[in-house]
Amino acid sequence: NFMLTQPHSVSESPGKTVTISCTGSSGSIASNYVQWYQQRPGSAPTTVIYEDNQRPSGVPDRFSGSIDSSSNSASLTISGLKTEDEADYYCQSYDSSRGVFGGGTKLTVL
Amino acid sequence: EVQLVQSGAEVKKPGESLKISCKGSGYSFTSYWIGWVRQMPGKGLEWMGIIYPGDSDTRYSPSFQGQVTISADKSISTAYLQWSSLKASDTAMYYCARQKTGFDYWGQGTLVTVSS
Numbered sequence: 001n002f003m004l005t006q007p008h009s010v011s012e013s014p015g016k017t018v019t020i021s022c023t024g025s026s027g028s029i030a031s032n033y034v035q036w037y038q039q040r041p042g043s044a045p046t047t048v049i050y051e052d053n054q055r056p057s058g059v060p061d062r063f064s065g066s067i068d069s070s071s072n073s074a075s076l077t078i079s080g081l082k083t084e085d086e087a088d089y090y091c092q093s094y095d096s097s098r099g100v101f102g103g104g105t106k107l108t109v110l
Numbered sequence: 111e112v113q114l115v116q117s118g119a120e121v122k123k124p125g126e127s128l129k130i131s132c133k134g135s136g137y138s139f140t141s142y143w144i145g146w147v148r149q150m151p152g153k154g155l156e157w158m159g160i161i162y163p164g165d166s167d168t169r170y171s172p173s174f175q176g177q178v179t180i181s182a183d184k185s186i187s188t189a190y191l192q193w194s195s196l197k198a199s200d201t202a203m204y205y206c207a208r209q210k211t212g213f214d215y216w217g218q219g220t221l222v223t224v225s226s
Binding site (some may be wrong): 002033034035037039044045046047048050051056072088092097098099100101102103 | 133145155156169170171172206210212213214215218219
């Protein structure tokens with residue numbers, strides 16, 4: 001079964017840049033689009049990146065996504081960190097038309 | 111404005127049946143897949159399955175195949191997630207979401223509590 005692996009947690013200071021990785025277990029992560037979702041405590045998820053590197057309207061350009069085929073991984077980078085960015089972040093892709101989520105990464109901005 | 115509005119919280123006993131709903135508005139309901147996502151207390155997101163309301167084509171994650179039923183009524187722009195016999199382990203928040211290439215719009219969630 002295809003799996004996506006994320007670090008359990010990351011932390012960084014306000015104003016800095018953080019990168020969250022999402023590594024595919026098999027095949028090529030570039031074969032299907034990767035999305036990134038933000039979930040603040042007590043709230044529904046929202047989409048911050050779709051189709052590997054596209055930002056929905058309303059998402060600041062501090063958020064960016066990329067794919068690295070050599071490491072079979074996707075990354076979410078958040079620059080100019082703000083305390084409001086503190087949340088859980090999930091990557092998501094597909095395997096045989098069925099969706100797969102990563103386990104989630106808790107971002108602490110301290 | 112695209113909106114997905116889910117039905118309210120439910121408290122059920124083990125063995126009971128349940129059907130929760132997700133009503134779409136602000137877009138062509140029959141032109142996008144609708145998916146369901148489970149989040150157990152304190153845990154991550156799990157992809158359950160999706161339905162295309164235009165023709166009711168449905169795909170399930172292997173983990174949820176046979177455990178739940180996803181359906182849709184395009185005449186009222188509403189998708190459903192149902193259980194025939196709930197278990198305590200079905201206690202979770204359930205989200206619906208519209209799928210384009212990934213999920214782009216999400217419902218507010220429906221909390222399902224199963225307890226004797």
